Amino acid sequence: VQLVESGGGLVQPGGSLRLSCVVSGFGLPYAVIGWFRQVPGKEREGVACISRNGGATNYADSVKGRFTILKDNAKNTVYLQMNMLESEDTAVYSCAADITHFPTECIMRPSYTYWGQGTQVTVSS
Numbered sequence: 001v002q003l004v005e006s007g008g009g010l011v012q013p014g015g016s017l018r019l020s021c022v023v024s025g026f027g028l029p030y031a032v033i034g035w036f037r038q039v040p041g042k043e044r045e046g047v048a049c050i051s052r053n054g055g056a057t058n059y060a061d062s063v064k065g066r067f068t069i070l071k072d073n074a075k076n077t078v079y080l081q082m083n084m085l086e087s088e089d090t091a092v093y094s095c096a097a098d099i100t101h102f103p104t105e106c107i108m109r110p111s112y113t114y115w116g117q118g119t120q121v122t123v124s125s
Contacts, residue, residue, distance in 0.1 A: 053103040
């Protein structure tokens with residue numbers, strides 16, 4: 001199982017980025033996926049999650065209305081569309097996955113089995 005993130009970078013406040021997480025080893029229809037972020041000295045924070053059937057999503061209060069989690073089962077890829085970025089969004093963003101039997105399960109805790117290596121997002125003028 002492998003998760004590979006991409007799409008991070010430097011963006012000005014108010015700008016947008018789209019992160020991608022390509023999953024290999026199992027199909028997205030069998031998995032719950034989460035996006036997390038971490039800054040040095042702080043705990044990992046759950047940003048968004050999407051359920052196995054895609055029908056349930058959840059977001060951290062700090063990103064609601066600005067971030068959207070999406071998935072493309074045909075490409076086995078999950079996206080995190082980030083709009084109206086703020087300096088406080090600066091962090092290393094990682095995706096995580098778990099196989100689940102529950103179609104609407106959406107997990108915001110960092111209890112996932114499989115993790116990507118992370119991609120840096122820096123919001124600065």
